[in-house]
Amino acid sequence: MPFTYEYPHPAVATDIAVFTLRLGALNVLLIERGGEPYLGAWALPGGFLQPDEELDQCARRELEEETGVDAELLVQFGNFSAPDRDPRERVISVAYLALLPSDELRLEASTDAAQARWFPVAALPRLAFDHDKILARALEVLAGRARQISPLFALLPPRFTLSQLQGAYEAVTGEEAEKRNFRKMVATLGCVRETEDFAHGAHRPARLYEAA
Amino acid sequence: MPFTYEYPHPAVATDIAVFTLRLGALNVLLIERGGEPYLGAWALPGGFLQPDEELDQCARRELEEETGVDAELLVQFGNFSAPDRDPRERVISVAYLALLPSDELRLEASTDAAQARWFPVAALPRLAFDHDKILARALEVLAGRARQISPLFALLPPRFTLSQLQGAYEAVTGEEAEKRNFRKMVATLGCVRETEDFAHGAHRPARLYEAA
DNA sequence: CTCACTTAGTGTTAATTCGACACTTACCAG
DNA sequence: CTGGTAAGTGTCGAATTAACACTAAGTGAG
Numbered sequence: 001m002p003f004t005y006e007y008p009h010p011a012v013a014t015d016i017a018v019f020t021l022r023l024g025a026l027n028v029l030l031i032e033r034g035g036e037p038y039l040g041a042w043a044l045p046g047g048f049l050q051p052d053e054e055l056d057q058c059a060r061r062e063l064e065e066e067t068g069v070d071a072e073l074l075v076q077f078g079n080f081s082a083p084d085r086d087p088r089e090r091v092i093s094v095a096y097l098a099l100l101p102s103d104e105l106r107l108e109a110s111t112d113a114a115q116a117r118w119f120p121v122a123a124l125p126r127l128a129f130d131h132d133k134i135l136a137r138a139l140e141v142l143a144g145r146a147r148q149i150s151p152l153f154a155l156l157p158p159r160f161t162l163s164q165l166q167g168a169y170e171a172v173t174g175e176e177a178e179k180r181n182f183r184k185m186v187a188t189l190g191c192v193r194e195t196e197d198f199a200h201g202a203h204r205p206a207r208l209y210e211a212a
Numbered sequence: 213m214p215f216t217y218e219y220p221h222p223a224v225a226t227d228i229a230v231f232t233l234r235l236g237a238l239n240v241l242l243i244e245r246g247g248e249p250y251l252g253a254w255a256l257p258g259g260f261l262q263p264d265e266e267l268d269q270c271a272r273r274e275l276e277e278e279t280g281v282d283a284e285l286l287v288q289f290g291n292f293s294a295p296d297r298d299p300r301e302r303v304i305s306v307a308y309l310a311l312l313p314s315d316e317l318r319l320e321a322s323t324d325a326a327q328a329r330w331f332p333v334a335a336l337p338r339l340a341f342d343h344d345k346i347l348a349r350a351l352e353v354l355a356g357r358a359r360q361i362s363p364l365f366a367l368l369p370p371r372f373t374l375s376q377l378q379g380a381y382e383a384v385t386g387e388e389a390e391k392r393n394f395r396k397m398v399a400t401l402g403c404v405r406e407t408e409d410f411a412h413g414a415h416r417p418a419r420l421y422e423a424a
Numbered sequence: 425c426t427c428a429c430t431t432a433g434t435g436t437t438a439a440t441t442c443g444a445c446a447c448t449t450a451c452c453a454g
Numbered sequence: 455c456t457g458g459t460a461a462g463t464g465t466c467g468a469a470t471t472a473a474c475a476c477t478a479a480g481t482g483a484g
Contacts, residue, residue: 009221
């Protein structure tokens with residue numbers, strides 16, 4: 001292999017699958033493309049790597065630019081490198097997973113996206129590029145990580161009830177959990193600390209917890 | 213974000229941490245660099261992505277070119293993107309994990325490497341670039357995957373004894389396993405099939421197994 | 425030839441974990 | 455004050471895990 005690299009460099013970009021909970025269901029943030037190719041199609045937010053920034057920074061920056069929020073959990077989970085995945089030029093995409101609390105839903109209009117919208121993962125539109133593959137993989141990774149509970153905190157407000165936590169768990173993994181066993185598991189993991197406060201709703205107030 | 217990408221593209225390369233077992237210990241394949249930078253230092257094999265090839269192909273090709281072998285397990289496990297990790301120009305490195313059976317040790321001299329050698333992971337030399345970080349991460353990932361047993365087959369010949377399998381497990385995870393419980397686990401997983409043949413050594417012959 | 429050595433191979437038991445189950449508590453609303 | 459609804463808790467059987475010791479079979483030395 002020659003020492004100098006005589007081949008053209010591909011572009012490198014990050015794509016971010018941003019999830020949140022809305023009405024108890026897992027939603028993903030998509031933007032409507034404002035330019036060719038795939039004009040008008042929905043796509044994951046993301047963008048190109050800039051000089052002197054790391055991939056993690058790029059993902060965080062793009063997410064901030066396109067949605068106005070700073071994600072708590074931002075995890076690299078794979079590369080997508082099919083030579084023809086972008087018709088313009090070769091683009092290597094580094095895929096990230098991000099989670100937002102359900103109440104941080106300020107969607108800022110971004111300059112090159114016609115609009116940004118949440119979609120329930122159970123009812124997705126057709127996606128641009130290979131973003132359907134990226135999203136499918138993101139869901140797998142997310143479900144796997146959710147089993148450690150703590151990643152779910154990023155989907156909830158700073159203080160939350162155990163029922164909320166369980167709801168997040170079920171929405172992400174797609175599996176129902178048994179209430180008492182779920183609480184036992186959380187207690188064993190020791191990842192939450194109980195507070196002195198309660199959430200007052202329509203019925204018996206529920207104790208609020210916070211990340212331990 | 214503008215639609216056209218006006219920033220310079222980084223180079224994209226794969227680096228491969230190739231592991232094997234030698235004398236029961238986990239070894240990693242390193243090459244001695246034959247050019248600047250890091251002339252004479254040891255480094256992970258790897259090389260640049262070519263046009264029209266996917267990252268997975270690139271890793272497999274580079275490994276074949278530099279070691280003459282085709283790896284059974286080749287897993288992407290992360291990206292390394294520090295802007296100054298290569299002094300020549302910006303290089304995004306996609307890191308791979310590969311496993312070789314211990315008897316496939318034909319190390320071919322590669323054109324740009326002065327030599328290639330196995331090193332026990334317990335006694336590594338100083339490494340070029342950020343390859344120490346890449347290798348540390350590879351070891352973590354490998355230990356995690358080894359718990360499912362089947363990835364270990366790539367470290368063993370096509371037919372192996374259960375003691376060999378246990379030895380591979382212990383070398384990779386760094387934990388000792390209890391013989392009977394280990395065999396019970398393997399049986400429960402159902403990932404091996406027993407053959408009619410035996411390995412004859414200095415003592416009682418051991419039944420040979422193969423991947424199920 | 426046989427005996428000592430070494431690795432292969434097997435079963436049982438106690439401890440722990442996991443999963444399923446039903447009832448009481450507390451607040452709100454009418 | 456009462457009915458409804460979600461919060462919260464304890465027990466028991468099943469399944470899994472971890473710890474334990476001995477027998478089997480071949481080699482090599484004497």
